[in-house]
Amino acid sequence: xxxxxxxxxxxxxxxxxxxAVIVVPARRExxxxxxxxxxxxxxxxxxxxxxxxxxxxCGEFEVEADAAESDxxxxxxxxxxxxxxxxx
Numbered sequence: 001x002x003x004x005x006x007x008x009x010x011x012x013x014x015x016x017x018x019x020a021v022i023v024v025p026a027r028r029e030x031x032x033x034x035x036x037x038x039x040x041x042x043x044x045x046x047x048x049x050x051x052x053x054x055x056x057x058c059g060e061f062e063v064e065a066d067a068a069e070s071d072x073x074x075x076x077x078x079x080x081x082x083x084x085x086x087x088x
């Protein structure tokens with residue numbers, strides 16, 4: 001998966017005590033992200049590839065690259081399914 005992803009810039013979000021809360025007004029949804037997911041959400045302000053995100057996650061948290069890659073791929077798949085990220 002060498003695609004690049006970025007967050008949907010049309011969706012409002014706010015960080016509350018380090019955790020992102022994303023609003024999808026059209027569907028009246030709120031999505032609350034934990035600390036690691038919020039970190040990745042911030043990274044997705046610009047288009048990023050999976051390897052970019054894995055490297056950033058490993059640099060910020062004590063996590064092994066294999067576990068980080070699996071988590072990043074799952075995170076992107078989930079967010080893409082909810083329409084929160086787009087392929088750039």
